[in-house]
Amino acid sequence: MSGASAIFSVELAYWQQTILRSVGVLAAVLLPAGTIVYLFLFKMMSFMQSRIGPNEAGPYGSMQLLAEVGKWLQKEDIFPSKADRHLFAMAPYIVVASVLLVYVAVPFGPDAWFAELDAGIFYVLAVSSLSAIGVLVAGWASANKYALIGGLRAAGQLIAYELPMLLAVVGVCVQAGSLNLFDIVRAQADGAIFGWEAVGNPYILTQFAGFAIFMVATQAELTQPPFDMPVAESELVTGYMTEYSGIRFLLFFIAEFASAGAFAIIASTLFLGGYYLPGLDLDANYMNVVGPLVLLGKMVLVTFLIFWARFTYPRFREDQLQRFAWTVLIPLALVNILATMILKVAF
Amino acid sequence: MTAVSDREQLRYIAAQAADARINFEIETEGMTINLGPQHPATHGTLRIVAKLDAEQVITAEPVAGYMHRGYEKICEARTYPQINTLVNRIDWLGSFANEVPFILASERLMDVEAPPRAQWIRTAMFEMSRIANLVLFAGDTALQIGGQTAAFYGFRDREFVLNQIEAVSGGRFHPNFDRIGGLKDDLPKGWIAETKTAMEKVRAFCDEIDDLVTGNEIFQARTRGVGIIPADVAQSYGLSGANLRGSGVDWDLRRDSHSGLVHRELDWKVHTHPDGDCFSRWWVRIQEIREATRMVDQCLDGLPSGPIMAKVPRIIKVPAGEAYVETENPLGAMGYYVVSKGDLGPFRLKIRSASFNNISVLPWVLRGVYVPDIVSILASLYFILGDIDR
Numbered sequence: 001m002s003g004a005s006a007i008f009s010v011e012l013a014y015w016q017q018t019i020l021r022s023v024g025v026l027a028a029v030l031l032p033a034g035t036i037v038y039l040f041l042f043k044m045m046s047f048m049q050s051r052i053g054p055n056e057a058g059p060y061g062s063m064q065l066l067a068e069v070g071k072w073l074q075k076e077d078i079f080p081s082k083a084d085r086h087l088f089a090m091a092p093y094i095v096v097a098s099v100l101l102v103y104v105a106v107p108f109g110p111d112a113w114f115a116e117l118d119a120g121i122f123y124v125l126a127v128s129s130l131s132a133i134g135v136l137v138a139g140w141a142s143a144n145k146y147a148l149i150g151g152l153r154a155a156g157q158l159i160a161y162e163l164p165m166l167l168a169v170v171g172v173c174v175q176a177g178s179l180n181l182f183d184i185v186r187a188q189a190d191g192a193i194f195g196w197e198a199v200g201n202p203y204i205l206t207q208f209a210g211f212a213i214f215m216v217a218t219q220a221e222l223t224q225p226p227f228d229m230p231v232a233e234s235e236l237v238t239g240y241m242t243e244y245s246g247i248r249f250l251l252f253f254i255a256e257f258a259s260a261g262a263f264a265i266i267a268s269t270l271f272l273g274g275y276y277l278p279g280l281d282l283d284a285n286y287m288n289v290v291g292p293l294v295l296l297g298k299m300v301l302v303t304f305l306i307f308w309a310r311f312t313y314p315r316f317r318e319d320q321l322q323r324f325a326w327t328v329l330i331p332l333a334l335v336n337i338l339a340t341m342i343l344k345v346a347f
Numbered sequence: 348m349t350a351v352s353d354r355e356q357l358r359y360i361a362a363q364a365a366d367a368r369i370n371f372e373i374e375t376e377g378m379t380i381n382l383g384p385q386h387p388a389t390h391g392t393l394r395i396v397a398k399l400d401a402e403q404v405i406t407a408e409p410v411a412g413y414m415h416r417g418y419e420k421i422c423e424a425r426t427y428p429q430i431n432t433l434v435n436r437i438d439w440l441g442s443f444a445n446e447v448p449f450i451l452a453s454e455r456l457m458d459v460e461a462p463p464r465a466q467w468i469r470t471a472m473f474e475m476s477r478i479a480n481l482v483l484f485a486g487d488t489a490l491q492i493g494g495q496t497a498a499f500y501g502f503r504d505r506e507f508v509l510n511q512i513e514a515v516s517g518g519r520f521h522p523n524f525d526r527i528g529g530l531k532d533d534l535p536k537g538w539i540a541e542t543k544t545a546m547e548k549v550r551a552f553c554d555e556i557d558d559l560v561t562g563n564e565i566f567q568a569r570t571r572g573v574g575i576i577p578a579d580v581a582q583s584y585g586l587s588g589a590n591l592r593g594s595g596v597d598w599d600l601r602r603d604s605h606s607g608l609v610h611r612e613l614d615w616k617v618h619t620h621p622d623g624d625c626f627s628r629w630w631v632r633i634q635e636i637r638e639a640t641r642m643v644d645q646c647l648d649g650l651p652s653g654p655i656m657a658k659v660p661r662i663i664k665v666p667a668g669e670a671y672v673e674t675e676n677p678l679g680a681m682g683y684y685v686v687s688k689g690d691l692g693p694f695r696l697k698i699r700s701a702s703f704n705n706i707s708v709l710p711w712v713l714r715g716v717y718v719p720d721i722v723s724i725l726a727s728l729y730f731i732l733g734d735i736d737r
Contacts, residue, residue: 145378313565314492314565317568318717318719
C-alpha cells in the first residue's frame, strides 16, 4: 500500500495516486522553497545586512515573495540569437527535475512518503547530481563566454564535491547498517551510541565530522557563497544564469532554494533523526502529520546554517575550492569512515 | 626611490617566470573575454579586454574613455566659481576633496589665503570626504570578493558622514562648499558634536569590517599574494595614494607637501604596508579611515574662531600666471594646473587625478592571474570611472 493512500485509509487507483503524488511533490518542493526565501532571503538577510526593504511589502513583508514572483512572470522570455534554443529552454527544467526527484525518496512520516527505496540515500545522491548536467547545458547553450565559464566551473565544482558528500554519508550508512532512509531514521530513533542507550541517537552526535563535511559539500553543491563561483556576480555577471530571464530564471531561482531545502532535509534525515523527535512514537499514525512538521522545523534549522554562511563569507577562488575539497574534505571523510567502522566492529 | 627588498624582487621574478610558463608550456587556443564596458566589477564603463587561457589571463588591456566628459575643455569656458561646481563630480564618492586643490591653486594665483578657521573646516571636510569614499571602498571590495553583507554596511555607514556633509553644505554628493578665499558658510549649530558621534560610528564600522572581512580566512586567501605591485613598478607607473603606500612607499602629500591644508598641525600617521598585494592596499585604506576619523576629531577640537572668508573681490578675476597644486585625495594625488591670462575663467586647466594612473598598471599586474583575481585586483586598486574619463 502506498504512503498517500495509507494516510487517508482509502484505496485509490494507480492514476489517482500518481496525480496525488505529483501534487504532493510539487507542494513538498515549493513549500520549503517559499519558506526559505521568505524566512532567510527576506527576513534574515535584511536583518543581517541592515536593509529594511524586503520587510515593507505587506504584513511582516509577506507580500514580497508574491511581488517577486509576479515580477519574474511578467518579464520577457529572451533567447540569445546564437543560443542552442532547445537546450537553452530545457536546462532549467533539468535542474528543477533533479530537485523534484530528490524529494521522492524522503521519509516524511511512517506512511507519508512518495516512494520507499531500499537504496534511498544512494538514489538521492545520484539524482541530486543531475543538476550538474542542467547547469552545464545552461552554460553551454547560452552562447555566452561568462555563461560557459560559469557552467564549466559549476560542473567542476559539483563533481569535486560529490565525492566528500558521498564519503560523509558512508559513515551514517555504516552506523545504521542500511542505505534505506527509513531504516536510518528508525536506527536513530531507537538506536544507541555505540552501545550506550540512554537517548535516541541522532547521528550528529557520533557523526559530527560527517555532518560538517556534508554541510560544506552541500554549500558547494548548492553553489552558495563561499562556493558560488559558478554564479559569481562580480566576476561572471551571474555565470550560467547570465542569459536567462523571466520564468526560466525563476525556475533556476526556485531550484536553488528548493535544493537548499532538499539538502537540508537530507541532512536532517541523516544526522538529526529525520521526522522523529525523542518522546514521540515513531510508528504512530499522528506522526504522518507531526512528522512532516518536525522535518520542516529541522530543515529550517539546517538551512539557517547554510544561509548564515552565505551572508557572511566572501568567495573562494576556483583552484582554492578544488584544493580544499581534495586535500581537506576527502581525507577527513575517509578518516571518519575508518573510525566509524572500527567503532562499529568494536561495539 | 626606496630600495626594493629581496622578497619583492623574488616575487617580481616569480611573476615574470609565470608569464613565460603560460606562454610556452600549455599552448592552447585563447579566449578573448570583454570585462565591460558594463560589468559589475568595473563599477562604471571601463572595459578590460582579457585574453584567457582557461581561467588564466594571458594579456589584459584596459580600454577607458566610454564616458569622456571633457572637463578640461569645459572649464576653459567657465568662470572660476562655476568650475568649482563642475569639479565636484570628478570623483563622485569623495566630492568635496575634488574642490580643494582647484580652490587652493586659484588662491595661490590670486595670492589670497583663507582664514585659519576656513582652513581647519576645509581640512575636516576634506578628511570626511575621504571617509565617505573609503568606507564605500571597504564595502565594495568585500562585495567584489563575494561578501555581500559588508557592502551594505559600507553604504549604511557612509550615510553618517554624508549626513554631516549635507548638514553643513546643503549638498549630499556635490557640496560645492569651497569658495576662493574661504568657505561658503560657517558651521551650523550642533554640528561639531554630531560629527564626533558620526566619527565614533565610523570607527565602530572599521572594527566591524575588521571582524567581518579583514580577519576572514577566505578574504585573506583571496587577497594575500594576489596582484603584487613592487615599489619600483608602482612608482614607474605613477601610482599614488593608498596603492603606492600599499607597496611600501612612504609618500603622502598631506605630510610631504605644504598645500594649504592644516594636516601638518595634526597628530596622525602615514600607514604603509610592505607586501604590495591586494591585502596590503586594503589594509592601508582601512587604517586611513581610522586616521581620518582621528584627524576630523582633532580639526574640530582645535577649530580656531574668526571669519571664514578672506577679502576677495565680488567678481573673481585671477591674475595672469600659472599654478599647480596637488593634494592627497581619497584615491591618490590629485592636482590642478591652472593657467590664467587674467580673465574670469582659466585659459587652460589641466587636471591630474589619481585613478587614471592607478589603473595604468593593470596590463602589467593582470598577467598570469586567474579571472577571479582580476576582480580582487580591480577592487583593491580602487578607481572611480569619472576620475579616469575626465
